Every structure is written in structure tokens, then in C-alpha cells.
Amino acid sequence: MIKALFTALLLPLSVLAKDAPEPGPDGKYTLTAPGITAKFVAYSAAITNLIVKDRNGVDRDIILGYDNASFYPVDPNHPDYGAVPGRYVNRIANHTYELDGTRYFTEANDGNGTLHSGLNGWSRRTWNVSEVTETSITFTIRDENNSSAGMPGLVLGTVTHSVSANSWSTKLKAKAVDHRTPIMLTTHPYWNLDAFANPDTDLVLNHTLSLPFGARMIGIDPNTQSTGDLPKVAKGSINDFWSKPKQLGASINDPAWVGNCGTASGCSGYNNQWIVDREAADEDKPIASLSSDWSGIKWDLHSDQAGVVVYSCYWMGGVNELKASQGGKATNGFVQRNGCVAVEPQDWVDGINHPEWKRLDKQIYGPDTGPFESSISYKFSTIK
Numbered sequence: 001m002i003k004a005l006f007t008a009l010l011l012p013l014s015v016l017a018k019d020a021p022e023p024g025p026d027g028k029y030t031l032t033a034p035g036i037t038a039k040f041v042a043y044s045a046a047i048t049n050l051i052v053k054d055r056n057g058v059d060r061d062i063i064l065g066y067d068n069a070s071f072y073p074v075d076p077n078h079p080d081y082g083a084v085p086g087r088y089v090n091r092i093a094n095h096t097y098e099l100d101g102t103r104y105f106t107e108a109n110d111g112n113g114t115l116h117s118g119l120n121g122w123s124r125r126t127w128n129v130s131e132v133t134e135t136s137i138t139f140t141i142r143d144e145n146n147s148s149a150g151m152p153g154l155v156l157g158t159v160t161h162s163v164s165a166n167s168w169s170t171k172l173k174a175k176a177v178d179h180r181t182p183i184m185l186t187t188h189p190y191w192n193l194d195a196f197a198n199p200d201t202d203l204v205l206n207h208t209l210s211l212p213f214g215a216r217m218i219g220i221d222p223n224t225q226s227t228g229d230l231p232k233v234a235k236g237s238i239n240d241f242w243s244k245p246k247q248l249g250a251s252i253n254d255p256a257w258v259g260n261c262g263t264a265s266g267c268s269g270y271n272n273q274w275i276v277d278r279e280a281a282d283e284d285k286p287i288a289s290l291s292s293d294w295s296g297i298k299w300d301l302h303s304d305q306a307g308v309v310v311y312s313c314y315w316m317g318g319v320n321e322l323k324a325s326q327g328g329k330a331t332n333g334f335v336q337r338n339g340c341v342a343v344e345p346q347d348w349v350d351g352i353n354h355p356e357w358k359r360l361d362k363q364i365y366g367p368d369t370g371p372f373e374s375s376i377s378y379k380f381s382t383i384k
């Protein structure tokens with residue numbers, strides 16, 4: 001009886017494995033819904049293309065990526081284009097943290113710090129594809145003990161990307177199977193809402209950003225590592241996107257622009273985290289909105305996360321080639337400094353080193369806790 005049940009259960013599984021979904025001829029998986037087409041690759045569970053209509057009904061591919069799916073794993077610049085980094089995203093100061101009385105050392109791949117769990121993080125691996133439909137794709141990853149170097153225990157991760165009318169949604173889930181460990185996941189799309197076709201500029205400095213709940217930030221040291229400070233964002237200051245929407249380049253002549261995202265490296269503009277301080281009644285409201293006057297394309301970002309990182313592409317140095325679906329007379333075919341903006345909803349950066357923040361229940365998981373779970377969705381529209 002039990003054996004028969006097992007056979008019945010195993011049979012469809014092996015059929016499934018044999019029929020593992022194949023990507024299209026371009027090496028990508030394509031999802032479509034009214035008003036939206038999105039493409040994905042298994043490397044880093046990444047989104048590679050996202051096409052919506054601008055205000056004149058013209059298709060625009062507004063996300064950064066490569067035409068060549070095979071290039072992702074070998075890209076020497078590796079900006080984590082569209083990726084799902086993990087098992088613990090963003091920075092760990094001084095590449096170390098303590099958990100349950102043990103000090104762990106992670107990989108120093110960002111000065112003395114760790115970024116996106118080092119050079120074997122989840123955005124550096126080819127995930128398994130477990131299911132594909134016309135509107136969704138599910139990727140899985142098996143992250144063995146210490147495989148994200150310096151993080152203990154086995155973690156099983158699942159990411160489902162889906163599209164529906166004018167929207168792209170992602171559900172992130174990860175279970176720590178046999179040991180307590182840090183887990184924090186996000187999506188890492190880079191945006192240029194003009195698809196680089198604006199004849200007057202290939203930059204995003206004229207994109208308008210709103211962070212309506214972002215009146216506090218995570219304080220950083222000269223190397224962009226969290227210090228533990230939670231500075232207030234003064235109205236009218238360079239980092240103020242909460243009192244009203246503002247163009248990303250509006251403060252470019254403010255002396256605070258230079259070094260705003262790290263004085264040691266001279267990172268100018270934004271690579272910072274804003275805390276999402278909201279009441280339960282505001283849970284359904286977007287935590288960020290971005291629009292471009294030129295294309296008229298706007299997105300509203302909805303997420304359950306308590307922070308959002310915004311990076312205005314200071315380190316893009318004209319080496320990342322645009323896709324064939326992008327570009328116009330203002331470009332030379334490559335992404336320039338300030339040519340894009342990356343947006344990453346996630347819990348407070350490096351909370352594992354700041355127990356005083358009381359974020360550990362959002363950042364440490366184990367066999368006795370539920371899984372890490374998060375949802376992120378972008379809703380697209382056009383403005384007049």
C-alpha cells in the first residue's frame with residue numbers, strides 16, 4: 001500500500017524531471033500578460049528584459065540586462081543585473097558577524113566587507129527551474145552548509161516571478177533546514193524608464209523618485225558599511241524623497257552629493273538605504289515610485305520589506321553593453337555613470353551586526369522558525 005503510494009508519487013516526479021522546462025531560442029524564458037512581457041534566465045534567477053508601453057504606446061525595454069544569456073555567468077563586471085542575491089543580501093561590515101555565541105567570517109569581496117554573500121552567493125549560481133507557465137516561473141536553489149561562505153547550515157530557496165496585467169511580482173522564500181543562519185533576499189533590477197531612447201539624455205538624473213515612508217535612513221561609514229546610526233532625513237536635504245517626489249539628479253550640485261554613498265570611495269549620489277516607517281493602515285501603499293517625464297512610464301513598488309536600497313549607478317563606467325532593444329542617439333551603446341537606478345526592497349542592511357535594532361527575527365532563521373518569506377511587486381502605468 002505504502003509502496004504503491006510511493007511509486008504513484010515518484011512517477012510524475014521523474015516525468016517532471018525529464019520534461020524540465022527549456023528556455024526559448026534566445027536562452028531566456030518569456031512570460032507575458034496584458035501590457036507586459038518579461039524574460040528570465042536561470043543564472044541568478046534573473047530578470048533580463050521587461051517590456052511595457054510608454055505613453056505613446058511604444059514598447060520600451062526598461063530593465064538593464066544582456067541580449068546574450070550565456071554572458072551572464074562570465075560577465076567580468078557582474079553588476080547583479082536583475083538578480084536574486086543571497087543567502088544574505090547587501091553588506092556585512094568587516095566580513096564578520098556573531099550568531100549564538102560563535103563568530104563567523106564571511107568573504108571580504110567589498111573592501112573589508114562582504115557584499116551579497118561573497119563570490120559564491122546566490123547571484124553567482126545557476127538555479128534550477130522547477131516550473132514554467134505562460135505567466136510564471138519558479139527557480140530553486142540548494143545552498144549547502146557554508147556554501148555561501150561563512151554561513152552555516154543548509155538553506156533551500158524558492159523564487160517565483162510572475163506577471164499579470166501591467167505588473168511583475170516576485171515571491172521569495174527560503175528555509176533553513178538544519179542550523180540557524182542569516183537569510184535576507186531581494187530582487188536587484190536596474191531601471192532606465194526611457195530604455196536609453198531619450199534623445200536628450202541616456203541618464204536617469206531626470207527620473208522622479210518618491211519614497212513616501214523614507215524619513216529615516218541606515219547610517220553608513222566611509223566604506224558604505226552600516227554604523228548602527230539611524231539618521232533622520234531632513235526635509236529639503238539631498239536624501240529627502242519623502243516630503244515630495246524629486247528628480248534623482250536634483251541635488252547634483254549640493255556639496256553633499258559627493259561621498260553621499262561612501263566618502264572613502266567617493267561614491268556620489270545614492271547607494272543608501274531608506275527605512276520604510278509605516279503604519280499597518282499603509283501596508284497596501286507603494287513604498288517607492290519612479291517615473292520619467294520623457295517616456296511617461298511609471299512604476300509603483302509594493303513590498304512587505306522594512307527598507308529600500310536605491311543605487312544611482314555611480315560605478316557604471318561605460319563597459320556594460322546595452323541590449324538591441326535599447327538605445328538612441330544619446331548613447332554610445334554602453335551604460336554610463338548615473339545611467340540607471342537599482343532598487344532593492346530588503347530589511348535593514350547588516351542587521352545581524354546590530355541586535356540593538358531588534359531586526360534579528362527578520363534576518364535569522366533556523367529549523368525551529370518559519371521560512372524567510374517576502375513579496376515584491378512592481379505595478380506599471382503611464383503619466384500625462
Ligand SMILES: *[C@@H]1O[C@H](CO)[C@@H](O)[C@H](O)[C@H]1NC(C)=O
Pocket residue numbers: 068069070071074
Ligand atoms: C555570448 O557570450 C558567450 C560568453 O561570453 C560567448 O562565448 C558567445 O560568443 C556570446 N555570443 C554572442 C552571440 O555574442
Ligand SMILES: *[C@@H]1O[C@H](CO)[C@@H](O)[C@H](O)[C@H]1NC(C)=O
Pocket residue numbers: 093094221225226227
Ligand atoms: C571594522 O573593524 C574596525 C577595527 O576593529 C572597527 O574600528 C570598525 O568600527 C569596524 N567597522 C564597522 C562598520 O563595524
Ligand SMILES: *[C@@H]1O[C@H](CO)[C@@H](O)[C@H](O)[C@H]1NC(C)=O
Pocket residue numbers: 094095096105112
Ligand atoms: C577588517 O575586519 C576584521 C574583522 O573581520 C577586523 O579585525 C579588521 O580590523 C578590519 N579592518 C579594518 C581596516 O577595518
Ligand SMILES: *[C@@H]1O[C@H](CO)[C@@H](O)[C@H](O)[C@H]1NC(C)=O
Pocket residue numbers: 125126127128140141142143
Ligand atoms: C539543482 O538540482 C540538482 C539535483 O537535485 C542539485 O544537485 C543541485 O544542487 C541543484 N542546483 C542548485 C543551484 O540548487
Ligand SMILES: *[C@@H]1O[C@H](CO)[C@@H](O)[C@H](O)[C@H]1NC(C)=O
Pocket residue numbers: 146149150
Ligand atoms: C567556509 O568556506 C570558506 C570558503 O570556502 C572557508 O574559507 C571557511 O574555512 C569555511 N568555514 C568553515 C567553518 O569551514
Ligand SMILES: *[C@@H]1O[C@H](CO)[C@@H](O)[C@H](O)[C@H]1NC(C)=O
Pocket residue numbers: 145146152153154178179
Ligand atoms: C558546516 O561545515 C563546517 C565546516 O565545513 C562544519 O564545521 C560544521 O559542523 C558544518 N555545520 C553543519 C550544520 O553541517
Ligand SMILES: *[C@@H]1O[C@H](CO)[C@@H](O)[C@H](O)[C@H]1NC(C)=O
Pocket residue numbers: 200201205206247
Ligand atoms: C532635466 O530636468 C531639469 C530640471 O527639471 C531640466 O532643466 C532639464 O532640461 C532636464 N533635462 C532633460 C534632458 O530632460
